[in-house]
Amino acid sequence: MAAVTLLETKQISRSFGGLHAVRNVDLQLTPGEIRAVIGPNGAGKTTLVSLISGRLPPTSGMISFKGEDITQLRSWSRVTRGIVYTFQVTSVYPNLSCYENVALAAQRGMMRGGWIERLIVSEQRIAKRVESALGRVGLTSEIGRQAGELPYGHQRLLEVAMGLALEPELLIMDEPTQGLAQHEIAEFCDLTRVIAKDATVLLIEHNMSVVLELAERITVMDKGEVIAEGTPAEIEQNSAVQRAYLGTDAAA
Amino acid sequence: MDFGPYLFLALLEGMVTAFVLALTALGLSLVFGVLRIVNIAHGEFFMLGAVLAWWSVSLVGDLPLVGFILALLIGPLIVGGIAIATDWLILRRINYNPESTIVATIGLLYIIQQAVLTLYGPDARPVPAPIYFRIDFPWFGYSGYKLIVAGMSGLLILASWIALSRSKLGLYMRATQLNEEMAQAFGVPVRRIYALVFAVGAMFAAVAGVLVVPIRQADYLMGLEPLLLSFIVVIIGGLGNLKGTLVAAFLIGLTDGIISVMISPTLAKILATLLVALVLAVRPGGLFGEQEA
Amino acid sequence: MTHNATTKVLVLHLAIIVALFLAQFVLGPYHHTNVARIMVFGAFAVGYNVLLGYTGLMSLGHAMFFATGLYGAGLTVYYFGFGAIEAFAVGVAATFVVAAIFGLIVVRTAGVSFLIVSLMFAQAAFLTTLYFNRITRGDEGFVISSQLRPLEIAGASFPFSDPSMKYNVAWLVFAVSFIASVALVRSPIGRIWIAIRENEARTRMLGYNTYKYKFLALVISATIAGAAGATYALLFSYVGSTFASIQYSIFPLLWTLVGGVGTIIGPLLGTGLMFYLIDIASGLTESHLFVVGAVLVVLILWLPKGIMGGIRDRWLPWLP
Numbered sequence: 001m002a003a004v005t006l007l008e009t010k011q012i013s014r015s016f017g018g019l020h021a022v023r024n025v026d027l028q029l030t031p032g033e034i035r036a037v038i039g040p041n042g043a044g045k046t047t048l049v050s051l052i053s054g055r056l057p058p059t060s061g062m063i064s065f066k067g068e069d070i071t072q073l074r075s076w077s078r079v080t081r082g083i084v085y086t087f088q089v090t091s092v093y094p095n096l097s098c099y100e101n102v103a104l105a106a107q108r109g110m111m112r113g114g115w116i117e118r119l120i121v122s123e124q125r126i127a128k129r130v131e132s133a134l135g136r137v138g139l140t141s142e143i144g145r146q147a148g149e150l151p152y153g154h155q156r157l158l159e160v161a162m163g164l165a166l167e168p169e170l171l172i173m174d175e176p177t178q179g180l181a182q183h184e185i186a187e188f189c190d191l192t193r194v195i196a197k198d199a200t201v202l203l204i205e206h207n208m209s210v211v212l213e214l215a216e217r218i219t220v221m222d223k224g225e226v227i228a229e230g231t232p233a234e235i236e237q238n239s240a241v242q243r244a245y246l247g248t249d250a251a252a
Numbered sequence: 253m254d255f256g257p258y259l260f261l262a263l264l265e266g267m268v269t270a271f272v273l274a275l276t277a278l279g280l281s282l283v284f285g286v287l288r289i290v291n292i293a294h295g296e297f298f299m300l301g302a303v304l305a306w307w308s309v310s311l312v313g314d315l316p317l318v319g320f321i322l323a324l325l326i327g328p329l330i331v332g333g334i335a336i337a338t339d340w341l342i343l344r345r346i347n348y349n350p351e352s353t354i355v356a357t358i359g360l361l362y363i364i365q366q367a368v369l370t371l372y373g374p375d376a377r378p379v380p381a382p383i384y385f386r387i388d389f390p391w392f393g394y395s396g397y398k399l400i401v402a403g404m405s406g407l408l409i410l411a412s413w414i415a416l417s418r419s420k421l422g423l424y425m426r427a428t429q430l431n432e433e434m435a436q437a438f439g440v441p442v443r444r445i446y447a448l449v450f451a452v453g454a455m456f457a458a459v460a461g462v463l464v465v466p467i468r469q470a471d472y473l474m475g476l477e478p479l480l481l482s483f484i485v486v487i488i489g490g491l492g493n494l495k496g497t498l499v500a501a502f503l504i505g506l507t508d509g510i511i512s513v514m515i516s517p518t519l520a521k522i523l524a525t526l527l528v529a530l531v532l533a534v535r536p537g538g539l540f541g542e543q544e545a
Numbered sequence: 546m547t548h549n550a551t552t553k554v555l556v557l558h559l560a561i562i563v564a565l566f567l568a569q570f571v572l573g574p575y576h577h578t579n580v581a582r583i584m585v586f587g588a589f590a591v592g593y594n595v596l597l598g599y600t601g602l603m604s605l606g607h608a609m610f611f612a613t614g615l616y617g618a619g620l621t622v623y624y625f626g627f628g629a630i631e632a633f634a635v636g637v638a639a640t641f642v643v644a645a646i647f648g649l650i651v652v653r654t655a656g657v658s659f660l661i662v663s664l665m666f667a668q669a670a671f672l673t674t675l676y677f678n679r680i681t682r683g684d685e686g687f688v689i690s691s692q693l694r695p696l697e698i699a700g701a702s703f704p705f706s707d708p709s710m711k712y713n714v715a716w717l718v719f720a721v722s723f724i725a726s727v728a729l730v731r732s733p734i735g736r737i738w739i740a741i742r743e744n745e746a747r748t749r750m751l752g753y754n755t756y757k758y759k760f761l762a763l764v765i766s767a768t769i770a771g772a773a774g775a776t777y778a779l780l781f782s783y784v785g786s787t788f789a790s791i792q793y794s795i796f797p798l799l800w801t802l803v804g805g806v807g808t809i810i811g812p813l814l815g816t817g818l819m820f821y822l823i824d825i826a827s828g829l830t831e832s833h834l835f836v837v838g839a840v841l842v843v844l845i846l847w848l849p850k851g852i853m854g855g856i857r858d859r860w861l862p863w864l865p
Binding site: 284290342345346350351352354355356358359360361362363364365366367369370374476480483484486487491516518519521522525526528529532 | 650654661662664666673830834835842
């Protein structure tokens with residue numbers, strides 16, 4: 001079972017003044033897995049993924065991706081290496097059309113060459129990628145609409161489409177099902193499984209039924225630390241987890 | 253004069269500049285701190301103070317002291333009124349949007365400037381000092397009035413410091429600066445505070461203008477220089493940071509004053525800009541401002 | 546904005562260029578020179594708009610770039626007898642260098658800090674022209690028409706004093722800036738600029754080094770402004786400190802806002818409109834710049850997107 005580690009954090013920590021948001025977290029992701037990070041509010045989940053995606057610099061510790069130490073890399077460099085983050089609070093460009101939103105992402109994915117390649121990125125190739133990404137999340141009909149006009153759930157899907165257009169190796173999704181209706185959640189789970197065929201997925205979720213359905217492994221955090229890690233079955237039995245949650249279940 | 257005394261003279265000049273600049277910049281910084289907007293017409297409020305001072309002194313004629321006291325009352329009051337009108341008619345309508353405010357206050361700058369041009373004319377006119385006495389140092393005589401200017405500015409700054417930290421009004425202002433929504437939830441009349449702070453900021457500039465006008469003449473274009481100097485101060489001190497503003501004001505004021513006397517005023521301004529460039533290259537948030545991640 | 550409208554966009558913008566070219570044959574002499582001036586300033590505004598309208602960075606220091614082009618061309622003609630093309634090249638190159646240095650210093654600033662810093666640098670540049678007034682003649686300025694040799698192309702000689710020459714050179718400079726900015730704005734780079742304007746943090750998370758693109762926008766915007774400045778010196782002969790003063794930093798902002806910030810056609814429209822408005826006002830009163838103030842306030846209260854912006858919102862959403 002010698003799986004190559006895709007992402008590894010070693011003792012990664014982040015403090016804000018006196019507040020230790022993330023404390024000495026060791027995390028390893030294997031390629032192709034679907035990992036869920038759960039924990040009560042304020043556990044440090046969003047901070048952890050912000051450290052991984054480069055939105056925040058760590059106070060101490062190390063992160064490596066595909067064997068390369070990326071701790072000092074800025075967020076945009078991590079995206080070009082394949083780490084893509086979709087925001088917890090929806091962050092599409094409301095005044096731009098869905099096409100333009102995804103095109104921005106698609107363009108980035110295609111600009112990984114040198115100077116010349118970047119200038120000659122053709123609009124047709126971008127258009128193809130945009131259509132494909134929107135098709136995968138089911139938003140093809142909305143391609144010309146202004147993103148700000150979409151209902152909330154669709155905006156979240158648009159974000160996922162943007163993530164996909166970047167052709168990530170590690171896709172980090174922060175509470176992607178929040179605000180989605182029941183049938184949309186089911187569609188989302190199907191979509192995630194398809195995505196996981198090409199990419200590794202790291203998911204922050206409060207919705208336990210989604211977690212139990214999708215995740216192959218679960219990491220549980222509380223007060224900035226990892227308190228448990230294992231398969232869904234193992235986690236359900238874990239007493240530390242039960243204590244941390246005190247019986248909370250799905251937060252639909 | 254030997255170098256020593258010359259330097260001393262330059263220091264005195266620098267000190268006067270610094271105090272006046274501190275007062276002016278404080279007004280700008282206060283407005284940014286609480287309202288989060290930049291008032292490009294700030295220098296025009298300074299100019300209005302100076303011009304209104306000329307007017308009140310010329311009203312009274314033979315008694316410059318009376319005219320001056322009148323100026324200290326009328327100038328800031330009128331300017332404060334204009335500021336409040338600006339707040340009601342413009343700033344509220346654009347909801348204190350930072351970019352729109354910049355454009356609107358540029359417009360205000362032109363309106364005030366050109367109105368003064370029409371009513372006051374293009375000439376620079378001197379204003380007699382209210383008190384004239386000379387302090388005789390062993391190497392040169394120095395205008396006592398200039399020291400009074402410094403002193404009064406200092407007093408005013410001190411008074412506002414105390415008011416800001418001790419009074420209920422000051423508490424409201426600080427609360428609004430820290431968190432507008434919370435302040436509103438606690439019953440702070442935020443809208444009125446905004447209008448008040450904007451007016452106070454303008455009045456600081458006006459008072460500075462009144463104080464300074466006997467030292468230099470009043471003309472309709474005189475607002476640009478204090479505006480730019482205030483900007484330099486506020487950038488270096490950190491936008492919205494009052495302590496930083498004061499420190500920076502003294503740093504810049506002294507440097508500007510000294511170099512102006514010893515070399516040239518133009519060069520002083522050029523050097524001040526380069527100083528800012530250096531600071532910004534290293535710390536985009538200013539010396540005391542917030543750091544970007 | 547969609548990319549399906551390429552043909553419509555191309556046709557419209559080319560039509561404007563053609564119309565401007567043809568206008569010279571129907572305009573009376575007064576308007577002839579005015580339109581030439583408007584086109585040069587229009588190029589300035591187009592350049593300014595690349596930074597403000599598309600990248601979302603408001604500068605109050607563009608006079609510095611216009612003036613660098615102006616003095617670059619003017620000084621080399623006046624003191625070294627440079628020909629028009631070499632002088633123009635010097636003006637543009639000098640602006641490019643100044644912009645690059647400035648850009649490197651300020652690239653990490655944004656919003657209000659950027660505004661203030663640009664204002665101060667421009668003021669320092671203005672003061673520098675006054676400080677070295679033995680060379681630059683400061684406020685008074687100097688005139689290069691007597692030194693400027695006619696342009697020699699294929700044996701034919703085109704003197705710069707000729708009004709058609711002024712018009713056509715102005716037209717050429719404007720046309721190039723105009724077309725270049727349309728092309729840029731609709732390119733992948735333009736898309737990134739717009740994204741930065743809309744939400745810089747999000748754009749970083751999409752993998753873009755936003756500092757690099759802001760720097761690029763600044764340098765391009767400044768160089769266009771510098772080209773306009775160099776052109777102004779060559780065509781209208783007068784080089785003076787006024788062009789480095791804060792007024793010429795506020796003007797492009799004014800023109801762009803009036804015409805429609807974030808549209809390509811807007812800056813030209815705004816330049817033309819304000820030019821004539823100020824012209825009329827200066828016939829009425831000495832304080833004609835009051836008009837500038839009033840227009841800015843009215844704009845910001847009731848027409849924040851300018852004329853073309855309003856038109857685009859209501860009727861023509863495909864306008865870049």
